[in-house]
Amino acid sequence: MKGFDVAIIGGGLSGSSTALNLSKKGYSVLVIEKEKFQGYIPCAGGMASSMQKFLPLDIEDCIETKIKNVEFRWKASDNVIADLTGESPFWIIKREKLDQLLIDESQRNGVQIIRSVLVEKVTKKNDRWEITCNDARKYKSEFLVVADGSQSKWAGYFKLGPRNPKFANTISMRLKGLGDVPRYAVRFEFGFIRYGFAWAFPLKDCLNIGLGTFINNGHLENQAINNQIIKSFGFNNFSCKTIKKKLRIWNGIHSINGDKVLAVGDAASLCDPFLAEGIRPSLISSYYAAESIDQCLSGKVENLNLYTKTINNNWGKSMAWGRRIAQVFYRFPRTGYQLGIKRKTAPKRIAQILSGEMSYEDIARRVILRLLTKRGD
Numbered sequence: 420m421k422g423f424d425v426a427i428i429g430g431g432l433s434g435s436s437t438a439l440n441l442s443k444k445g446y447s448v449l450v451i452e453k454e455k456f457q458g459y460i461p462c463a464g465g466m467a468s469s470m471q472k473f474l475p476l477d478i479e480d481c482i483e484t485k486i487k488n489v490e491f492r493w494k495a496s497d498n499v500i501a502d503l504t505g506e507s508p509f510w511i512i513k514r515e516k517l518d519q520l521l522i523d524e525s526q527r528n529g530v531q532i533i534r535s536v537l538v539e540k541v542t543k544k545n546d547r548w549e550i551t552c553n554d555a556r557k558y559k560s561e562f563l564v565v566a567d568g569s570q571s572k573w574a575g576y577f578k579l580g581p582r583n584p585k586f587a588n589t590i591s592m593r594l595k596g597l598g599d600v601p602r603y604a605v606r607f608e609f610g611f612i613r614y615g616f617a618w619a620f621p622l623k624d625c626l627n628i629g630l631g632t633f634i635n636n637g638h639l640e641n642q643a644i645n646n647q648i649i650k651s652f653g654f655n656n657f658s659c660k661t662i663k664k665k666l667r668i669w670n671g672i673h674s675i676n677g678d679k680v681l682a683v684g685d686a687a688s689l690c691d692p693f694l695a696e697g698i699r700p701s702l703i704s705s706y707y708a709a710e711s712i713d714q715c716l717s718g719k720v721e722n723l724n725l726y727t728k729t730i731n732n733n734w735g736k737s738m739a740w741g742r743r744i745a746q747v748f749y750r751f752p753r754t755g756y757q758l759g760i761k762r763k764t765a766p767k768r769i770a771q772i773l774s775g776e777m778s779y780e781d782i783a784r785r786v787i788l789r790l791l792t793k794r795g796d
């Protein structure tokens with residue numbers, strides 16, 4: 420039975436970036452991925468460029484568009500446009516390219532990846548994990564990382580993250596051409612979808628379109644409305660494959676580590692409950708997961724508890740505000756749009772959230788301060 424320092428269940432963005440970070444530190448890593456190869460990934464690819472610092476390789480080749488403007492609309496009108504000219508721009512990356520780049524670099528660094536395999540059983544023997552796969556092969560590892568995404572089976576099994584995970588319902592598609600979305604802009608379309616919104620993010624020669632509902636298990640089954648949204652992005656005749664996905668979103672402060680096991684990315688329920696941003700928490704959690712495992716393996720600390728603490732401080736606190744904002748905004752979207760998005764400084768603030776310059780917590784502090792001092796923002 421082959422032994423590794425770390426075994427990772429899931430070879431998506433979180434699994435592959437954790438593997439790469441660990442292999443750069445010199446550890447032996449096994450990634451177990453259930454898919455044979457990665458086809459179209461239902462992800463619009465919007466990410467803050469500031470996240471580059473959480474990756475040990477240059478991802479310039481994966482960037483399809485560097486965004487200059489963010490457009491907000493209410494039912495295809497009432498536009499608000501924000502400039503994205505801050506310190507830290509917003510990029511649209513092609514997820515298939517990024518995931519492949521991370522996997523290739525991991526393999527060059529000695530990471531072993533096995534595909535088309537499902538983990539069937541995980542037990543602990545003599546303080547080491549013993550992993551049995553559905554092809555009857557067994558592996559041993561010192562540490563275990565759960566990175567099996569939104570439909571995670573193993574997060575629940577190890578009691579990592581919320582007991583009752585919350586999900587956003589999403590539909591995604593990729594259409595040829597950019598419709599009427601400007602080349603260097605992302606568009607957020609409110610008002611058509613109850614409890615959510617639609618988004619259009621431009622790649623080089625096509626548009627990633629997403630529809631999502633974030634509270635009350637809102638549904639997206641009304642084809643006439645979905646067609647209306649796609650038309651609102653400037654497509655009259657279209658036919659394309661759509662993918663439905665339940666996206667696990669942040670739902671409270673919870674422990675995301677156990678004894679020699681931790682969860683990263685969607686499996687850890689880290690996705691932003693207001694804007695569906697999951698790339699940033701995936702990269703942050705993968706980075707700190709590798710740091711924490713390194714500290715344990717090199718004998719500097721005894722357990723992984725600092726990992727949960729760090730993620731809750733760096734991400735969870737902001738998401739607690741993100742969840743509050745989502746609950747109010749998606750219940751009263753018209754008012755939210757008028758008082759929130761159309762407020763003079765709001766587009767700039769949302770742009771700063773997207774680019775990672777500000778957190779929901781920073782915004783909440785400003786609002787509270789404004790209420791206390793009654794000064795304008």
Ligand SMILES: Cc1cc2nc3c(=O)[nH]c(=O)nc-3n(C[C@H](O)[C@H](O)[C@H](O)COP(=O)(O)OP(=O)(O)OC[C@H]3O[C@@H](n4cnc5c(N)ncnc54)[C@H](O)[C@@H]3O)c2cc1C
Nearest residue numbers: 429431432433453462463464465567568591684685697698
């Ligand atoms: C429609 C849509 C649009 C989005 N757009 C954006 C965006 O623009 N910006 C942004 O920041 N975020 C976006 N997100 C969120 C982002 O895509 C996710 O947060 C991100 O993919 C999480 O990565 P992950 O590696 O944790 O999970 P995943 O990417 O889902 O990877 C999990 C991997 O685990 C594998 N796996 C699952 N179960 C097992 C198992 N039992 N054994 C082995 N392998 C297993 C899967 O095959 C998969 O490869 C979007 C999400 C959706 C649904």
